[in-house]
Amino acid sequence: MTGEVLTEVSAVVAPEREADLVAAYRDLVAGPLPDGLVRTELLSGPDGRWRIQTLWRDRAALEAMRTAAEPPAAPRLFREVGADPELAIFDVAVRSIAPAEPS
Secondary structure (H helix, E strand, O other): OOOOEEEEEEEEOOHHHHHHHHHHHHHHHHOOOOOOEEEEEEEEOHHHEEEEEEEEOOHHHHHHHHOOOOOOHHHHHHHHOOOOOEEEEEEOOOOOOOOOOOO
């Protein structure tokens, strides 16, 4: 186990609200991010299914974000566009990163 934790918040977003979700996510990641956030992505899939996957340094970093005064951002973004978010939390068992291509 790496100690890292991946959260996935997903929801079906109406086609007419997808641009609003993308704009809100861009605004979110342009600002300061919570301590312990390693990376985050907004993913679109078939049938209007969208996901925000976020990799956290460890469970303590995730819990600190979840208990902060500000509510967690990913579920809030989905609710703002009228979607019903679902949360899944995964412990990262093994991690591998492909080597960078020489420039």
